[in-house]
Amino acid sequence: MILNLNHIYKDYNQDKLVVPVLKDVGLQVEEGEYVAIMGPSGSGKTTLMNIIGCLDRPTSGTYELNDADVLHLKDKELSKVRLNSIGFVFQNFQLMPRESALDNVCLPLIYAGIKKKERREMAMNALERVGLADRATFKPTQLSGGQKQRVAIARAMVNNPKILLADEPTGALDSKSGHAIMELFQKLNEEGVTIVMITHDINVARQAKRILHIIDGEISENGKVQEKEEDA
DSSP: OEEEEEEEEEEEEETEEEEEEEEEEEEOEEEEEEEEEEEOOSSSSHHHHHHHHHSSSEEEEEEEEEEEEGGGSHHHHHHHHHHHHHEOTTTTTOOOTSSSHHHHHHHHHHTOOHHHHHHHHHHHHHHHHHGGGGTTTGGGGSSSSHHHHHHHHHHHTTOSEEEEEETTTTTSHHHHHHHHHHHHHHHOOOOOOOOEEEEHHHHHHTTSEEEEEEEETTEEEHHHHHHHHHHO
């Protein structure tokens, strides 16, 4: 099992009041799975994603990532986990606007201390993997939305992370570009990449092998076939 969360609670303090966001959440993901997490605004899905991505800590509970107890790691150790074990794909791409596609993909490798020649080779391989080798010298302003997201996916995958976290990866794209990005995720998953994706779009969620629903900080699971029947 690559990801194992048990009895996760997350509270925020607001004007001396304790506001519960996540309530006894459990989530287990096997290596090679493709999981979609759906929920309305304010349901806690972004908070859950931040905890999975080691960007936030729960109030209580346990979290093991690749058999490591991440909740007892110090901040510097968590940074290494994020760098080496987790790839992030965001709705709005978060690319450096003045850098080329190749240099954007190189960024995690710089932090990892990879030498320039090797990291450029690795970054070019990642761009080839997402079908953008011919756009390596283009800056984000010269790319379409779908191409920007492909660059972001290449950047997320360049370090060969254990898990890919995608937060509304098609949210800023038109339907055609969104469909192409979902085909890319499908291809990556078939190659063995573990994917956990947040989405509000049922048609996007149906591309995953397993759909979870989070409502008012609590998580439930419905199989893909059941989801289709309910939505028919």
